[in-house]
Amino acid sequence: MPDLVRPNREELNMRKKLHKKEMITEEMLDAWYREYIENESDDAMYRLIWCGGCEDFVGECGWRKEADRYELLLYVLPSLRRCGYGTDSLALVLQEAEKKGITHLYAHMPEDEESLFFLKHRGFEETQDGLFTIETGRKPCTKQSCRCRRHDS
Numbered sequence: 001m002p003d004l005v006r007p008n009r010e011e012l013n014m015r016k017k018l019h020k021k022e023m024i025t026e027e028m029l030d031a032w033y034r035e036y037i038e039n040e041s042d043d044a045m046y047r048l049i050w051c052g053g054c055e056d057f058v059g060e061c062g063w064r065k066e067a068d069r070y071e072l073l074l075y076v077l078p079s080l081r082r083c084g085y086g087t088d089s090l091a092l093v094l095q096e097a098e099k100k101g102i103t104h105l106y107a108h109m110p111e112d113e114e115s116l117f118f119l120k121h122r123g124f125e126e127t128q129d130g131l132f133t134i135e136t137g138r139k140p141c142t143k144q145s146c147r148c149r150r151h152d153s
Contacts, residue, residue: 001088002049002051002052002085002088003049003050004047004048004050004092006037006047007046007047009029009030009037011057012033014060015029015060017077018077036062042100042102043064043065043070045097047060047061047062048060049061049076049089058077058085059074059077060073060074061074061075061090063102063105069131070102070106072093072107072134074086074090074093074107076089086118086122094134094136094138097136098136103135104133104135106127106131107119107124107133108130109131
């Protein structure tokens with residue numbers, strides 16, 4: 001099972017690796033750190049996903065309050081997808097959200113079929129406005145997964 005790590009400022013540089021297509025500047029990372037790490041509140045949580053087997057960060061997750069709902073953030077490096085990191089991290093995020101009194105997390109319609117498949121097969125339900133929602137009190141549907149590929153037998 002991966003661990004969710006509240007990053008320090010240096011570890012937050014991982015966002016550049018996760019989002020290579022975006023031009024993330026040091027100023028953007030500083031602002032992100034101040035807003036989501038230093039001033040963390042019940043309205044937002046941000047964590048990096050740590051794999052003890054790889055001894056490296058493999059993604060990011062959390063939530064952020066937008067208007068009247070809490071939106072899920074979940075991203076795993078493409079090369080490490082289908083290893084269970086997303087499902088396990090989702091379960092941990094749902095637990096943390098429930099502790100904060102959040103009853104549902106929402107996700108936008110994914111841009112790719114793989115992400116859409118993930119949502120639909122982890123217990124998310126599509127809403128009328130094209131969003132997907134999941135109750136925080138439930139566990140996402142899971143299947144046995146290989147975890148860290150470096151330790152496959």
